[in-house]
Each structure stands twice: as structure tokens, then as C-alpha cells.
Amino acid sequence: MNKRTIGIILMTALVVAMAVPGLTATTAAPVLAKEQIVRFNSGAEPQYLDPNKSTGVPEGHVQMALFEGLTRLDAKEQPVPGIASKWVFSNGGKTITFTLRPAKWSDGSALTAYDFEYTWKRALSPELASEYAYQLFYLKNGAAYNSGKAKAEDVGVKAVNAITLKVDLEAPCSYFLSLCAFHTLYPVKKAIVEKYPNDKWTLDPKTMVTNGPFKMTAWKHNSYIDVVKNPYYWDAVHVKLEKIRFTLVENESTILTMFDTGVIDMTDTVPVAEIDRLRKEGILRIAPYLGTYYYMFNVTKAPLDNPKVRKALAMAIDRNAIVTNITKAGQLPAMAYVPGGVPDVPGAKGDFRTMGGAAYFKDNDVETANKLLAEAGYPDGQGFPAIEILYNTTEAHKKIAEAIQEMWKKNLGISVTLTN
Incomplete structure (x- = not known):
């Protein structure tokens, strides 16, 4: 997930977010407080709390408390039983049969395998137009249904009975169980969703029926x-x-x-200028975080429709300088899109990144970048039109955008404007 959906026109892998800074108020010993209340700053006002539609981290924080998938992730980020108590693989790994435990919605009604079948097909439906529908393209005919080339009944998810869910995949997927803990695959209650359409069901605690460890009691917009x-x-x-x-x-x-x-007990967002001080004071904790920070290109317009231009822009960025001087929380330069930590096929000697190779190009390769730009018809940036970077509303995003703006100007002679 992105820190809110990254609404950026230009794309290239920048930083593997292998660490995320956060502040926590700690005590000397793990003694339970009288009031078991945590105040956590989630960030921006959620765009959607419908788990089948949302894409942002602020939404994800809340949804992890409100919902639960067939699996959940343990402290080592490994999938363990959630709503499903067990599962069996068959058909060469292409079929998974889940057995659901007795579970209920927050209104006390029964949660069944039929809810998961409904939800997954809903997330894939062209009508919902979920940006994360592709998280279910692993299902047989999932992509075809999403593109209107197959029917809902053709999709590889079927409730055999109230406690048995049969899932057919297009091909074996080593990380599908982990994906079952992702919010796009969280169940939603059909009767509520259809009675209060267009996200209305998520806006009122009375209709926000969920299945996780917590239930919503209040939403004061832009506040808490x-x-x-x-x-x-x-x-x-x-x-x-x-x-x-x-x-x-x-x-x-x-x-x-x-x-x-x-006022708050925890946050995962701190001013980058304060990281060193907070680290010295011992209240900043840095934990592993699986993700890649990147920009996206608008490839429908010149000059970004030219692959050589895109490669030149990617190679003219000094990622090491960004993680050393700006983010400062142990992030690693991203020299490929998939970060370390993603499982490879069963039996592999390393993760996907290790097996696939650590890098596909050299970081800060200004010489090659200029050669490619010249081959694209823009020697030393001559004739290259001004381009725009759209970045998210935080100081860290701004500083990264400013650094890349300066790098492209210095290394390629390209003018870049920044828009919040």
C-alpha cells in the first residue's frame, strides 16, 4: 500500500522502504494500564473504509482493526489462521480449500464462506472499479471477469457450504496465503453493502458492520x-x-x-529533520517495512512515452543520497521494483529479490542517462519540455521531490515543476 495512493505522474523505483520510523511512548516494564486505550495518529482522512476499494495506508490502519481475512500475519509476517482455521492444497497447488471457524459479524450474525465468495467477486467486478482488483487476478478467470470477458460464476472462488471455501488459481502462487490477509480480500456483509450503497454503509457506525477485533463507534471527519x-x-x-x-x-x-x-501515544510519521534527535532520545523505533517508494510515468504523452527517456530519468537519480540525507531511517536504494522479503517459489534458496538479482541498473548512472536522453533526441536536455511531479502532502514527500527536481536539472538539464 502507498501512503495514501501516490498520485504522481512520473514513475521509477526510488527507495525500498525496509524501515519505517515511528514514535511510541514507553514504560519501564510491560505493566497493563488501568485504561486499555491507545491513541494512534493514522494520517489523512480516509478516502474509503470499504476494504475492497481502498488503497491508502491511513485506511489500512483502521481496516486492520475492523476486519480480518482468511489469514492474518504473525510477528514474522508469516500467514497464520484467521477466519479460516485450516486449509488444504490440491491440484498441484492450484486449488486451496479453506475451512472457516465459527465466526460472527460485529452485529452478531454468522460470517460464512458465502460472504467471502460474494466479497471477492465484488472486488473484481467491473462495476466496483476497484484500483486493487488486480490483487485477485490470481483467481481463475479473475482478470477476465474484471475486464468483462468472463462472468462472475466463472471466477475461481466458490462457497461449497457455510464453512468451506474452494479457491481455484490460474497458477500456483507461493504468497497467496499472505495475500489473504490483505484488505482487498477482507469480507464485507452483502445485506449491509447493498442496503447502503455508494460507501454509505462505511460512514455510520450503526451500519459499519465488520468482522475484526474492533468495531467502529465514531467517525468525526478530519478529526478522529x-x-x-x-x-x-x-x-x-x-x-x-x-x-x-x-x-x-x-x-x-x-x-x-x-x-x-x-495527545497521542503513537505515530508512524515524524518530521525528517527530527529523526536524529528522536533517535538519540530513545523514543524513535525503526521496524522493517515491506514496500517500494516509486514515481509513475504518464506514458500516454511525449516525451515520457519514449522508453529511453524513462530509463534516463530513472538512472539520473541518486537513491543512495536520498536514503542517506533525507529519509534517514534505514531505507535501502531500490534498484528493482520488487523489494527484498517477498517469498520466491517453494524450495528456493532465497527470496524473490535474491533469486531475481539485486539490481537491474546502476544507481546515479549519469553518463548512461545522458547517452539515452541524447538517443531520444534531447542532447543535454535541449528541447526537452518542462515536466511536473505531483507529490503527497507531507514534508518528507516534498523533500524527496525537491531532491529529484535538483538531480534531473543538474544531471540532465531538465526543468521540473513540483505540485502538491
């Missing part, structure tokens, strides 16, 4: 979302928190002030 422990959650006995308040603040300086004054 409150969730409380869901008594109908199948594993409620192990849920210690009584409440989470997700504050919805984007300004990093304001967020830090809220943390310093005790």
Missing part, C-alpha cells in the same frame, strides 16, 4: 475515528485493548507536538 473491542470477534479473549482512537492529522510538526504533549 474511534473503535472499541468487538465482543463477537472469534478471538476476543486475546484482545487486551478496549479502545483505539485514530487521529486524522497530516501535518508532521503538529503530529510531533501532539505526541510531545501526550
Whole structure:
């Protein structure tokens, strides 16, 4: 997921986000507080809380509390049973049969395999137009249904009965169980979704029926979302928190002030200029994070429709300088799109990145970049039109965009404008 969906015109892999900084208020010993409440700053106002439609990290924070998929990820990011108590592979790994445990929605009604069949087909449906529909293209005829070339009944997901879900894949997928813990595959309740269409069901706590460890009790837009422990959650006995308040603040300086004054307990966004100080004070924790920060090209217009131009722009970026001088949280330069940590085929000696090769080009290869730009008809940037980078509303995104703007100007002679 992106920190909100990255709305950027230019695309090239920049940084493998192998670490994410966050602030947590800690005590000397793990003694449970009298009030089990956590106040966490989630970031921007969610665009959607419908898990089949959303794409952003702020939405994901809240949805992880409200929903649960067939699997969930443990502390080592490995899939373990969630709503599904067990599963069996067959047909050479192309068929997975899930057995669901007794589970309920937050309104007390039964959660069944039919809910998952409905949800996955809904997420794929052309009518929903979900940006993350491709997360289900692994299903047999999933992509075909999404593009209007197959019918819903042709898709490889079928509720055999209330507790059995049969999934047929286009091909064996080593990470499909992990994908079952992703929000696009979370179940939604058909009766509620269809009674309150166009996201109306997600806006009111009374109609926001979910199946996770928490349920929503309040949403004050652009301020906070409150969730409380869901008594109908199948594993409620192990849920210690009584409440989470997700504050919805984007300004990093304001967020830090809220943390310093005790308004919030946790945040995963801090001003980059404060990282060194916070690290020294011992309140900044850096944890592994699987993801790639990248820009996307608009390939429908010249000059970005030329592959040589795109390669030149990619090679003229000094990723090492960005992670060393700007992000400062242990991120790694991304020399390929897929980051380290993604599983390869069963039996492989390493992860996907190790087996596929660490890099596809040289970082900050200005010489090759200029050669490619000249071959595309723009020697030393002559005649190259000004281009625009659209970046997200945070100081870190701005600093990265400014750095790339300077690199392309210095290395290629290209003028770039920045738009928030």
C-alpha cells in the first residue's frame, strides 16, 4: 500500500522502504494500564473504509482493526489462521480449500464462506472499479471477469457450504496465503453493502458492520475515528485493548507536538529533520517495512512515452543520497521494483529479490542517462519540455521531490515543476 495512493505522474523505483520510523511512548516494564486505550495518529482522512476499494495506508490502519481475512500475519509476517482455521492444497497447488471457524459479524450474525465468495467477486467486478482488483487476478478467470470477458460464476472462488471455501488459481502462487490477509480480500456483509450503497454503509457506525477485533463507534471527519473491542470477534479473549482512537492529522510538526504533549501515544510519521534527535532520545523505533517508494510515468504523452527517456530519468537519480540525507531511517536504494522479503517459489534458496538479482541498473548512472536522453533526441536536455511531479502532502514527500527536481536539472538539464 502507498501512503495514501501516490498520485504522481512520473514513475521509477526510488527507495525500498525496509524501515519505517515511528514514535511510541514507553514504560519501564510491560505493566497493563488501568485504561486499555491507545491513541494512534493514522494520517489523512480516509478516502474509503470499504476494504475492497481502498488503497491508502491511513485506511489500512483502521481496516486492520475492523476486519480480518482468511489469514492474518504473525510477528514474522508469516500467514497464520484467521477466519479460516485450516486449509488444504490440491491440484498441484492450484486449488486451496479453506475451512472457516465459527465466526460472527460485529452485529452478531454468522460470517460464512458465502460472504467471502460474494466479497471477492465484488472486488473484481467491473462495476466496483476497484484500483486493487488486480490483487485477485490470481483467481481463475479473475482478470477476465474484471475486464468483462468472463462472468462472475466463472471466477475461481466458490462457497461449497457455510464453512468451506474452494479457491481455484490460474497458477500456483507461493504468497497467496499472505495475500489473504490483505484488505482487498477482507469480507464485507452483502445485506449491509447493498442496503447502503455508494460507501454509505462505511460512514455510520450503526451500519459499519465488520468482522475484526474492533468495531467502529465514531467517525468525526478530519478529526478522529474511534473503535472499541468487538465482543463477537472469534478471538476476543486475546484482545487486551478496549479502545483505539485514530487521529486524522497530516501535518508532521503538529503530529510531533501532539505526541510531545501526550495527545497521542503513537505515530508512524515524524518530521525528517527530527529523526536524529528522536533517535538519540530513545523514543524513535525503526521496524522493517515491506514496500517500494516509486514515481509513475504518464506514458500516454511525449516525451515520457519514449522508453529511453524513462530509463534516463530513472538512472539520473541518486537513491543512495536520498536514503542517506533525507529519509534517514534505514531505507535501502531500490534498484528493482520488487523489494527484498517477498517469498520466491517453494524450495528456493532465497527470496524473490535474491533469486531475481539485486539490481537491474546502476544507481546515479549519469553518463548512461545522458547517452539515452541524447538517443531520444534531447542532447543535454535541449528541447526537452518542462515536466511536473505531483507529490503527497507531507514534508518528507516534498523533500524527496525537491531532491529529484535538483538531480534531473543538474544531471540532465531538465526543468521540473513540483505540485502538491
